[in-house]
Amino acid sequence: MAVVYGKTFAIDSWHDVPPHETMDKAYFEGHYYSDKTFGVSLLAVPVLYVMDAMGGTPPFTVVDYILRMFAVSLPAAISVVLLYLHIGRLGVPPRRAILLAAGAFFGTMWFGYSTVFFPYAPGIACVLGALYLTLYPLRGRLEQRECAAIGFLLGYALLCDLIFNIAVFGVGVVWLCRMLDQGGIVGMRSFAEMRGETTSPRRLLRLALVFTIFAIIPMSLFAAYCYSIFGTFSLPYQFEVNDEFREGMARGIMGVTLPKPDVMFYLTLHPYRGIFIWSPIVALALAGCGIGTRQFGRRRMLGWLGIGMFVGYLLFNAGYYMWWGGWGMGPRFLLPMLPLTLIGLSEFAFNPSERKGAISTWPERHGVKAALAFILLSVIANVPLSLSDPQPPTPRPDPVPTGVATAPYYKRFYTAQTTLWLGDRMMGRVFTSDRGSAALSVLVVMGIPIGLLGLAWRFTPEKTLYPRIGYPLKTVDGSIRPQAS
Numbered sequence: 196m197a198v199v200y201g202k203t204f205a206i207d208s209w210h211d212v213p214p215h216e217t218m219d220k221a222y223f224e225g226h227y228y229s230d231k232t233f234g235v236s237l238l239a240v241p242v243l244y245v246m247d248a249m250g251g252t253p254p255f256t257v258v259d260y261i262l263r264m265f266a267v268s269l270p271a272a273i274s275v276v277l278l279y280l281h282i283g284r285l286g287v288p289p290r291r292a293i294l295l296a297a298g299a300f301f302g303t304m305w306f307g308y309s310t311v312f313f314p315y316a317p318g319i320a321c322v323l324g325a326l327y328l329t330l331y332p333l334r335g336r337l338e339q340r341e342c343a344a345i346g347f348l349l350g351y352a353l354l355c356d357l358i359f360n361i362a363v364f365g366v367g368v369v370w371l372c373r374m375l376d377q378g379g380i381v382g383m384r385s386f387a388e389m390r391g392e393t394t395s396p397r398r399l400l401r402l403a404l405v406f407t408i409f410a411i412i413p414m415s416l417f418a419a420y421c422y423s424i425f426g427t428f429s430l431p432y433q434f435e436v437n438d439e440f441r442e443g444m445a446r447g448i449m450g451v452t453l454p455k456p457d458v459m460f461y462l463t464l465h466p467y468r469g470i471f472i473w474s475p476i477v478a479l480a481l482a483g484c485g486i487g488t489r490q491f492g493r494r495r496m497l498g499w500l501g502i503g504m505f506v507g508y509l510l511f512n513a514g515y516y517m518w519w520g521g522w523g524m525g526p527r528f529l530l531p532m533l534p535l536t537l538i539g540l541s542e543f544a545f546n547p548s549e550r551k552g553a554i555s556t557w558p559e560r561h562g563v564k565a566a567l568a569f570i571l572l573s574v575i576a577n578v579p580l581s582l583s584d585p586q587p588p589t590p591r592p593d594p595v596p597t598g599v600a601t602a603p604y605y606k607r608f609y610t611a612q613t614t615l616w617l618g619d620r621m622m623g624r625v626f627t628s629d630r631g632s633a634a635l636s637v638l639v640v641m642g643i644p645i646g647l648l649g650l651a652w653r654f655t656p657e658k659t660l661y662p663r664i665g666y667p668l669k670t671v672d673g674s675i676r677p678q679a680s
Contacts, residue, residue, distance in 0.1 A: 199243045199244055199247055200247070205226040205228060207226055207227050214255060214256065215255075219435075220435075220436050221425075221434040221436065227436070230430070230434070232314075232357060232414075232417050234318070234352075234353075234413070235313070238265065238266040238317060239266040242261065242262055246258065246261065254621075256621055263311065263312045266312070268309050270317040271306075271320070274316065275296055275300045276296075277323035277327055278296045278300070278323060280327060281327060281330075281538050282295055282296060283659065283661065284493075285493065285494060285538075285541045286659055286663025287544040287663075288544070288656075288658060288659050289659060290655050292541075292659075293648065293651050293652065294566075294567075294570070294648075295566065298570030298573065298574065299534070299540060301574050301644070302474060302570050302573025302576075303474045303525075303573065304473075304474070304524050304525040304526075304530060304580075304585065305319070305530065305534070306577060307581035308527065310582075311585050314356040315355075315356065315527070315531065317355050318351075318356055318531060319533070319534050321355065322349070322363065322531065323534050324344075325348040325352075325370075326366045329341075330369070330493060336377060337370075337374065337377060338402070339401070339405050342402045342406040342409075343405050345366075345406060346406040346411075347409040347410065347412060347413065349363045349410055350411060350412060350414055351413040353414055358531060359531050361504065361531065362531045362535060365504050368500075372496070374402065377394045378394045378395075378399045379393030430449070432445075432449070446516050447514070451511060451514045451515050451516075452516070453514055454513035454514040455513050455514065457595075458514075458518050459509060461592070461596055462513060462526045463509070466599050467519070467589075467592065467597075467598075468596070474577060476569045476570055476573040477505075477537070478569075479540065479565060480501065481502065481536060481539060482539070484501035484538075484542075485502065485539075486542040501539045502536075504531075505532050505536045507532070508528070508529050508532040511528070512529055522587060523585070523589065524577070524580040524581070524584075543563065545562060545563075545663070578608075579604055579608035580601055582613065582637075582640070583604045587600065587604055588600070608637075610630070612626050612627060612633055614632060615639075616632075619636075
């Protein structure tokens with residue numbers, strides 16, 4: 196709004212005006228500025244320019260709603276499609292891939308944070324898009340256009356939020372493995388669809404240069420922003436208005452010190468922020484990643500990637516000075532790892548009858564049933580908060596977390612006191628005493644995704660076009676083609 200309405204980066208006219216007031220801002224030479232990377236805001240700027248050019252000034256709540264739809268919710272929808280494609284390319288039948296992707300989204304805080312103006316949804320879309328282009332380039336081999344797109348998407352994920360650095364690193368490693376395999380330098384046994392001659396070292400260097408240049412472009416925008424205002428290329432956290440934020444970010448590396456074992460417990464198994472408690476589907480996906488590491492090809496690579504992302508973000512979050520993340524419906528600093536770990540659900544999408552002549556394992560005997568049960572539990576736990584308030588005012592742990600502060604939201608949702616009508620949402624109204632209207636709104640709004648899932652199930656093929664790899668593969672020379680195990 197400062198850029199469009201005020202033609203300035205200074206947020207003096209907006210930082211303390213409801214509903215935009217915030218403590219999280221920088222102050223420098225008499226002006227207030229954003230202290231954050233601005234990838235999600237950058238997506239909203241052209242939308243607001245168009246709205247402004249059309250004339251008229253709708254209420255701020257309506258403007259906020261529309262901007263959030265384009266800058267956050269639309270990328271979230273794209274990211275769910277990308278997760279579906281990832282799962283489907285591993286040989287999961289399309290109908291089950293739709294169910295797993297939808298369950299992963301609605302059964303975690305991923306859904307909730309696609310309904311508020313936070314940077315996680317666009318960052319996740321960038322990471323999943325980069326991974327998909329890395330694993331499945333248009334012509335079966337990485338070329339300049341793919342490397343440029345992958346680099347830019349990973350760079351833009353960082354521009355959305357710097358906590359995507361671990362996810363960007365993980366996908367970057369997969370890209371590097373593909374490059375090495377394409378050049379015949381190291382056979383990773385994960386990219387069996389590659390055909391023809393190996394890529395020459397000179398060509399590999401050219402592709403790496405293109406990747407690097409386009410990866411740098413997004414963050415160079417933020418570096419220029421910081422230098423033009425604060426005279427430094429570093430993050431402006433030293434100019435934080437809030438003393439606690441400024442001192443906290445000065446600890447260790449941007450507020451991150453050694454991980455604390457008790458915090459790891461609170462982030463996983465404690466009702467306050469435990470991701471396994473509120474999203475048990477994550478535990479199942481993590482087990483699927485473990486199963487994947489014992490397989491071959493992309494299943495093995497994605498299994499290790501999912502585990503690495505979970506461990507990396509857990510250690511990071513457990514060492515962060517404000518590990519609970521302030522208000523929120525869950526451990527939101529773990530959000531960037533969710534889609535990469537949730538790909539592991541693909542290991543629970545098969546029945547024994549679909550592997551003729553193979554020895555049946557527990558995941559194959561009971562995997563589909565387990566996935567359905569875990570999805571149901573996760574959806575029951577996450578949908579009420581996602582549709583009521585993904586940022587409920589939860590108390591800070593002082594000194595340890597106690598109670599479940601979100602209990603009133605569940606009570607109001609399941610007793611039909613939550614209104615979901617679009618007009619109410621645009622004006623910021625959530626709860627109502629009119630139970631009849633609230634119950635009708637819940638039925639209508641919940642009926643839409645259920646109906647869409649039903650249509651998708653009805654018109655989606657039952658069988659997949661992609662094989663499920665279950666044996667060692669050679670690469671580059673194409674002497675062994677993938678076949679269903």
